[in-house]
Amino acid sequence: MRASLTRRVCAAALLLTSTLTPAVAAAAQPGDPAPSSERAAHARLLGEKIVPYKLDFQGTTVGGLSGLDRNRCTGEYVFISDDRSYLQPARFYTAKLDVDAGGVHSVDFTGTHAFLQPDGSVYPSPSIGDGKAVDPEEIRVDPRSCHYWWAQEGDRPATAGPPVIQPSIQYASPTGAYLGRLRLPANYEITTEDRGPRRNQAIEAITFGDRGRVLTSAIEGPLLQDGPVPDLEHGALVRVTKQTREGRMLGQFAYPIEKIFAASDPNSPWGPDTGVPSILAFPDDPDRYLVLERTWVAGSGYKIRLFDATTRGATDVRAVDSLVAGTPVTPMRKTLVADFDTLGLSTVDNTEGMTWGPALPSGERTLILVSDDNFADDAVTQIVALAVR
Template identity: 80%
Template sequence: MSASLIRRACAAALLLTSTLAPAVAAAPQPGAPAPESKRAAQARLLGEKIVPYKLDFLGTTVGGLSGIDRDRCTGEYVLISDDRSFLQPARVYTARLDVDTDGVHSVDFTGTRPLLQPDGSVYPSPALGDGKAIDPEEIRVDPLKCRYWWGQEGDRPPVAGPPVIQPSVEISDPDGSHRGRLRLPENYTITADRGPRRNQAVEALTFGARGTVVTSAIEGPLVQDGPVPDLTHGALVRVTQQTRAGRVLGQFAYPIEKIFAESDPTSPWGPDTGVPSILAFPDDPARYLVLERTWVAGSGYKIRLYDATTRGATDVQAMDSLVDRPVVPMRKRLVADFHTLGLSTVDNTEGMTWGPVLPSGERSLILVSDDNFDKDAVTQFVALALR
């Protein structure tokens, strides 16, 4: 979910520098499984690069970059903008990144394409109110066919009148042509009293098991799964493993952290927290990197990266609600708190992908922030080394 431009304008530029409290599961964990033998991944900063604000590229405004993935067929990176066709049609970019052990040397955009509807037309602006608008947030390049699989959050209108737009995972060719859609679990559907909250739907997507398993995560708790996190409690969000044809293999509860600070009482905006990206480990279909992103008025962003597993977690796909249920959530261990990495700023990081293996044997991880087309934010590429 992209933070509102208005809300970002209201946010203070302060960034939290307090020490991170130990990660704790957001719900009771009866019968917690035995600890894993594997150590959690560890991360160190390689470097960063900030793209100029509202960079013009081929007549489009570069910004709102919410998802990134590496295309094995071209060696380039593919990025999705969350512009909902307000500035230009909803679109993707391709780029070359020069990253090595000495840092991020350059980010060079090489192309852009609009995402197309099944009839070949571009997606309309939500202002039209025809129910066909999208909210693009995540992109993955299919490791088997090099097509683009991209997630969009749809819309749950805050008031009666505008149509509900269901979240979805669409499939496109690199030229933007529509090729299909992944059938999502039934509990991802927005209804009057069930399903994802507004701006907290499908924002995380990844391929695992050599491209045969598609995993998605809901950004925040489903309406029926309880309240959103606050200062004293975290929450559970659903992570779903599916076949490429859409059959659900398993659904699990991932515990997101409680809110890290009190909001500025003069701000009209409450905290915003959730899971904007998930990334499968290449050698373990049950293991993921999970990005947690939190914004608090007056304190700014807190970005944390976790090493998590579905192994030993309860399969919750048959549970209508997770409230007061004996659920063993996914286990997670902290990999990085972005405030401890030495970055020039910590902003709205939403996308991540594996980069090349480094000479040290470490695997590089590339992350990108969504500037919301806001002059007070940044489009920041960050490279980490993981071992």
């Protein structure tokens, strides 16, 4: 999701449970607090590092980093840029991160490659208007082959004329060569004016689980047929889908995102911006995920929260056409792991990506996160390391 480029100063507000729209509340009954897992994760800050603004690397502009993952084959990390080929062709970066119990000591970029289309060409800028542009948002390293799987949320044009660009999950070689794509659920498709993902709220989150056998994806915001976006009074439900790596549907579930934490500055032209930019499977539990929720409000800044969530016990909604049509739905349960306002960071910005890092001597696991600076000089590319138990 592309948030406003106005400077954001994060305001504190802690919300532990979701309140949904009245129609959904009647079905899902989310007014009761989500049951806490007896083994819910806990997180503490290890450290952070700020990447220089518009760092030049191999003739490209480093920025817009909206997803990352660790490559077990090389020990390096891969970052995806959400530059839609405006500055340079849509691309990814590899980097070495020196992270341990003492914090984030260094971030050294080692390579960059453009994502290639099936014919071997790079993706053009959306300004060309040929329907081939992409909006890269998330990247994962295949646990089996160490190839790259990446998600792009396409485009639902705001006005008549420009072509619809469908969201996709593709896989590529370590040099960006196109290798194929995953067959997506039918309700992920941008169709009519009142169905499918909203503009800039399609697929932003994917993760491998169950030793690489399952690929889970999440829509950033509610589908049009699933009700309105969150406001000050109500949260919303977004769809989380489990598939085999061949594309067979295993289940689809409703994840409850929080209501908006503060009123917008009435003088701002920008409305609130909220959703799920990243999910991450727990290595030892195929039903359990870390879910990142990111909200921006004009005049209040960012609210970044991390939740421990499970599909266990949630309703499989793959056959439910609309989540506000009266069908009873039990959403995924979730428990707050961290509110970034309380971690002691130098700033809280547009955090969009996360991945597991190395284990610590304490028995904790590192969690590495990155913020997307939108190539704006009033934002930052921030690498954060947490210890998660």
